[in-house]
Amino acid sequence: MSSVAAAQAAAEKAGAAQSGATKDERAKTMLEVRDLSSGYGEVQILWDVSLDVRQGEVVALIGANGAGKSTILNSLSGLVPIASGTAVFGTLDLTSAKPSTIVARGLVQVPEGREILGRQTVLENLELATWSRRDRAAARREVEAMMGRFPILGERRALRASALSGGERQLLAIARGLLARPKLLLLDEPSLGLAPQMVDEVFAAIEEIHRDGTTILLVEQNALRALEIADRAYVLETGQIQLTGGGQDLLHNPAVRQAYLGG
Ligand code: ATP
Numbered sequence: 721m722s723s724v725a726a727a728q729a730a731a732e733k734a735g736a737a738q739s740g741a742t743k744d745e746r747a748k749t750m751l752e753v754r755d756l757s758s759g760y761g762e763v764q765i766l767w768d769v770s771l772d773v774r775q776g777e778v779v780a781l782i783g784a785n786g787a788g789k790s791t792i793l794n795s796l797s798g799l800v801p802i803a804s805g806t807a808v809f810g811t812l813d814l815t816s817a818k819p820s821t822i823v824a825r826g827l828v829q830v831p832e833g834r835e836i837l838g839r840q841t842v843l844e845n846l847e848l849a850t851w852s853r854r855d856r857a858a859a860r861r862e863v864e865a866m867m868g869r870f871p872i873l874g875e876r877r878a879l880r881a882s883a884l885s886g887g888e889r890q891l892l893a894i895a896r897g898l899l900a901r902p903k904l905l906l907l908d909e910p911s912l913g914l915a916p917q918m919v920d921e922v923f924a925a926i927e928e929i930h931r932d933g934t935t936i937l938l939v940e941q942n943a944l945r946a947l948e949i950a951d952r953a954y955v956l957e958t959g960q961i962q963l964t965g966g967g968q969d970l971l972h973n974p975a976v977r978q979a980y981l982g983g
Contacts, residue, residue, distance in 0.1 A: 747774040750904050750935055751796070751827075756805035758795045765791045766959045768805065773904060778926075778936045780946035780967060782980060783956035789939040790832055792956070793906045797829045798822050809904065826903030830893050832912060832939075838882030842873050845881050845892055849899035866895045870925070887918025894925060904935045911942045923949065943980035947971040955980070 751773040759765040765788045773779045781789050794800040796807060798819035807814035809827045817825075836845050846866055850859035867874035870891050876884060881892060890910055897905055910926065911919045923945055930936055930949075940946035947953055950967030955976065963976070970976045 747776055749773070750775050751807070751809050751937070753796070753807045754805055756792075756795060756807055757803045758791065758800050759803065760800070764803070764959070766795065769956075769959070769961055770805075771954050771961065771964075773935060773937050775935055776933075777951045778930050778938060778949055778967075780943075780950035780953040781937065781939045781956060782941070782943040782946055782953060784980075785941065787956045788959040789956055790908055791959075793829055793831075793908050793937070793939055796822075796827065796906065823900055826901065827906065828897050828900040828902035828904070829906040830897040830908060830910065832908035836881045836889055836892050836896065839880060841878055841880055842884070842892060843867075843877040846873070846895060846899060849896040862899060866899060870895055885918070887914045887921060890914065890918070890922050891925060894922075894929070898929065898934075902934055904937060905929065906937050906939070908939045909941060910938070911940065911945060919945065943976070944971070947976075 749772050751771075753769060753771045756769045757764060757766050769788075769792060771779070771781075771792075781792065783789055791800055795802050796809070796814055798814065798817055798821075802815045805815075809822070810825065812822065812825050812827075814822060814827075837848070840848070843863070846863045847859075850863060853859040867877060872888055873892055873895055876888060881889065884892060894907070894910065897907075907926065910922050914922060919942070926936065926938065927949055938946055938950065947967045947970050953965065953967050953970050954961050955963040955970070963970070963973075965973070971981075
């Protein structure tokens, strides 16, 4: 048993972090993952991962580099095949659904590395995120509203995305994700590589998106920032969930502090 798992056992004994008790156990489960295993070809990366996300929550998934956090998100988005276990979003079976269906049903991933189109302008990147809408006038209004919500994107609308700073690109990636009208937004390392001030801005944007009613599953190496805003969190170690609990509980858990928060 790892030190983190031992801490979990101790916490449960003390009645503190029983199965990650949430603020509202009655809230509707949006995403239910049970014993999910997946990987790349012959190489298994995830081992029997189980997690839930309930409507209205911010759930954080933290863990070291290479623990498999992105692989979880990619498995849920239909980008990495699920080898065994179950994953259900609402009524949609994620083990067999196509990526386009998954997005259309409201499970939207903002990938690590941002994946924006560097040669296109900010405006074009946003417009492309609405390409499937029949009502083009309404789509244009939504794009304008998004640039109002993130004024820096409005100011940069005619610039090529490749000219943006790392933080601005992250905001553009998030804005693109929001234009897909997520019910559950999967954010993969939104603060990766950003200067501290931009980290603040990106986290402020995440909190605002949450306040506006979007449920969020947040993957982060920046465990401190993630736990600060999370209702609940899961700690992933080498492809297995080792610990789960309330965000504040884990923030004050000695083993988590030692392993992920610098003591
Ligand atoms: P990071 O913060 O570094 O992205 P992570 O926790 O998100 O870490 P993953 O990206 O899910 O980790 O990677 C988990 C493991 O899977 C790593 O050992 C990685 O090398 C491996 N891996 C990731 N993508 C692929 C791929 N396309 N093909 C083969 N192995 C991969």
